[in-house]
Amino acid sequence: MKLESITFNQYYQSETNINTWILDDFLLQNVNLIVGKNASGKTRALNIMSTLANLLSGHKTEMPSDHSCFKIVFRSERGRAVYELCYREKKVYKEKYRIGKKVFLNRREDGKGVIFAEQLKKKMKFQVPESNLACVFKRDSVQHPYFEELYKWGDSLRHYKFGEKMGKDHLAIFEKKDDKSRVGEETVSPKETSLVVGIFDQGVKKFGDNFKSEIIKGMEFIGYDIEDIDIELSGEVKIVRPIKQTPHAIYVKERDLEDRTAQFYISQGMFRALSLIIQINYSIFEEGSCFILIDDVGEGLDFDRSSSLINYIVEKIEGTDIQLVMSTNDRFVMNTVPLKYWSIILREGAECRVYNYKNSKKIFNDFEYTGMANFDMLTTEFYKSGFSDK
Amino acid sequence: MKKLAIFVEGQTEQIFVERLLNEIAGEKNINIETEKFLSHGRGKYSFVALKASKNRPKRKYYVLIRDCCNDAKVKSAVKDSLPSLSKEKYNKVIGLRDVYPKKYSEIKKLKIGLAYGIPDNLVPAEILLAIMEIEAWFLAEVTHFEKIDNNLTLDLIRANLNFDPEKDNVQKREHPKEDLKNIYQLVRKTYNKKKQSVERTVNVLDYSIVYLELPKRLSSLSQFIKHIDDFLN
Numbered sequence: 001m002k003l004e005s006i007t008f009n010q011y012y013q014s015e016t017n018i019n020t021w022i023l024d025d026f027l028l029q030n031v032n033l034i035v036g037k038n039a040s041g042k043t044r045a046l047n048i049m050s051t052l053a054n055l056l057s058g059h060k061t062e063m064p065s066d067h068s069c070f071k072i073v074f075r076s077e078r079g080r081a082v083y084e085l086c087y088r089e090k091k092v093y094k095e096k097y098r099i100g101k102k103v104f105l106n107r108r109e110d111g112k113g114v115i116f117a118e119q120l121k122k123k124m125k126f127q128v129p130e131s132n133l134a135c136v137f138k139r140d141s142v143q144h145p146y147f148e149e150l151y152k153w154g155d156s157l158r159h160y161k162f163g164e165k166m167g168k169d170h171l172a173i174f175e176k177k178d179d180k181s182r183v184g185e186e187t188v189s190p191k192e193t194s195l196v197v198g199i200f201d202q203g204v205k206k207f208g209d210n211f212k213s214e215i216i217k218g219m220e221f222i223g224y225d226i227e228d229i230d231i232e233l234s235g236e237v238k239i240v241r242p243i244k245q246t247p248h249a250i251y252v253k254e255r256d257l258e259d260r261t262a263q264f265y266i267s268q269g270m271f272r273a274l275s276l277i278i279q280i281n282y283s284i285f286e287e288g289s290c291f292i293l294i295d296d297v298g299e300g301l302d303f304d305r306s307s308s309l310i311n312y313i314v315e316k317i318e319g320t321d322i323q324l325v326m327s328t329n330d331r332f333v334m335n336t337v338p339l340k341y342w343s344i345i346l347r348e349g350a351e352c353r354v355y356n357y358k359n360s361k362k363i364f365n366d367f368e369y370t371g372m373a374n375f376d377m378l379t380t381e382f383y384k385s386g387f388s389d390k
Numbered sequence: 391m392k393k394l395a396i397f398v399e400g401q402t403e404q405i406f407v408e409r410l411l412n413e414i415a416g417e418k419n420i421n422i423e424t425e426k427f428l429s430h431g432r433g434k435y436s437f438v439a440l441k442a443s444k445n446r447p448k449r450k451y452y453v454l455i456r457d458c459c460n461d462a463k464v465k466s467a468v469k470d471s472l473p474s475l476s477k478e479k480y481n482k483v484i485g486l487r488d489v490y491p492k493k494y495s496e497i498k499k500l501k502i503g504l505a506y507g508i509p510d511n512l513v514p515a516e517i518l519l520a521i522m523e524i525e526a527w528f529l530a531e532v533t534h535f536e537k538i539d540n541n542l543t544l545d546l547i548r549a550n551l552n553f554d555p556e557k558d559n560v561q562k563r564e565h566p567k568e569d570l571k572n573i574y575q576l577v578r579k580t581y582n583k584k585k586q587s588v589e590r591t592v593n594v595l596d597y598s599i600v601y602l603e604l605p606k607r608l609s610s611l612s613q614f615i616k617h618i619d620d621f622l623n
Contacts, residue, residue, distance in 0.1 A: 302431070303431055303433065304431070331433065332433040335433060366499070366503065367503075368503075369492075369496070369499045369500050369502065369503025369504070370465065370503040370504065370506045370507060371461075371462065371464065371465030371466070371487070371500075371503060371504050371517065372465055372466055372469070372506075372507060373433075373462075373466050376466070376469075376507065380506075380507045382506070382507075387502055387503070387506065
């Protein structure tokens with residue numbers, strides 16, 4: 001299932017009136033690069049998608065305390081699916097799910113509603129706690145199998161904040177079964193994006209040497225010449241509180257260095273890239289569908305490497321069931337990413353509008369004739385009206 | 391002293407334009423400096439002088455030719471340079487790039503697009519197109535073929551390549567550079583981007599034909615020469 005569009009409204013009560021923040025009908029493609037001025041809503045848009053995914057998968061069990069409404073359109077196997085959700089002060093007051101014209105769920109403020117039972121082939125009344133989503137609470141693969149797609153989509157979320165540490169400050173402790181093996185399989189969720197040491201270890205165990213060699217190739221592609229990567233006991237770490245096991249860290253062997261480098265000594269930019277390449281490859285090797293968000297992609301990398309990283313990711317996910325949404329503030333990165341992937345977010349007051357190939361195809365195609373660099377699409381605001389004002 | 395800046399997409403255009411200007415204005419009336427695009431990474435760039443600037447006597451006209459090394463950079467380079475060129479009191483700025491790889495049918499849209507975003511409160515600037523490539527202008531100057539090789543006659547070209555550079559509309563040729571290459575190959579000569587190859591062609595063109603005759607056939611050359619004439623007069 002892929003996200004086709006999202007509309008989000010957030011309401012703020014002041015003393016005198018209700019204010020809103022709106023993300024208006026953001027149409028998504030398979031690959032999306034959100035660009036825009038500072039404070040235009042790029043990170044907020046990603047966080048909104050992340051909140052929704054975590055709610056639908058049940059990873060976030062407590063409803064947020066603000067007052068918000070979502071309208072989401074998915075492309076699903078069963079057809080075009082529309083999910084609507086409104087909540088206020090941790091309570092759901094509207095929840096509706098339909099596929100095509102058929103309404104499968106319609107729930108009101110008091111938690112009461114009507115739901116379609118697949119096996120019984122009829123609609124039934126129900127009531128769920130006001131603080132729960134019906135699509136999570138009533139999840140049942142027999143009577144309500146249509147909720148499984150929503151759950152899987154939410155569960156497939158991977159949200160990477162590239163401008164942060166990406167796991168550089170996290171080590172891994174493995175429970176030893178015996179001296180020869182480590183128990184660690186399947187214990188690290190790839191959603192825990194800081195636990196890259198564990199994810200790498202899990203990936204090697206699950207997918208074999210191919211996994212490691214793809215990571216090395218990925219690093220080479222973006223300009224880091226490494227010949228090996230592995231996990232080892234980390235003697236560099238000072239243990240403040242006594243623990244039984246010694247933590248493990250990632251080590252890389254760069255071709256032009258004699259010794260291996262532990263993750264603490266790898267530059268932040270290089271580690272971010274390494275962490276992302278490990279985790280993206282993990283998702284690809286898993287071969288399922290995945291919804292990947294990357295905020296501030298390329299942050300801390302030089303121009304060539306950040307462009308190469310984005311090209312690498314876009315090429316790798318081609319032909320997979322992965323939907324990718326990235327954001328960047330970097331002018332030079334923007335200039336190298338084809339406009340067809342762009343989603344330009346423009347904030348006017350409390351409303352954010354998104355312009356992209358899906359809703360402004362002619363304008364995006366016409367820009368090619370201006371002979372200008374991609375970044376000028378933003379600076380000249382060509383995306384608003386194209387040539388029509390000339 | 392009048393000052394003109396011309397931004398071209400590559401070395402071929404830079405060599406040809408420099409020669410054309412010297413022929414039209416006369417070497418004694420014009421100072422020409424050439425610069426080449428240099429990338430500093432992260433989208434930063436500058437233009438560096440190709441020849442060391444000598445102490446030249448002050449002449450009536452000064453032309454700066456900037457080789458942008460890429461058709462996609464001409465417009466951006468013009469736009470980026472306009473504030474500084476305005477400050478330095480340039481009279482005019484011209485960009486020159488090929489239509490190719492765009493198609494003939496896209497020329498109108500390309501002209502509108504290339505005009506977009508050029509500020510009108512700085513030195514006057516216009517991006518001109520060589521339709522479909524600058525090599526179309528070389529093709530049309532048919533007397534130069536026999537100067538490349540005695541055996542490279544128009545009859546030989548017509549017989550072997552199924553087109554007539556003298557009579558056909560060379561601006562409709564999709565890829566004139568390929569045509570020129572194929573013509574030279576008839577006598578086992580090459581035409582490519584290398585300086586030596588370009589200079590060999592540029593040096594044998596008849597500039598009285600280029601300046602006086604070809605503009606009647608080639609609208610894109612006519613436009614370019616009109617801008618040069620306006621500057622020189």
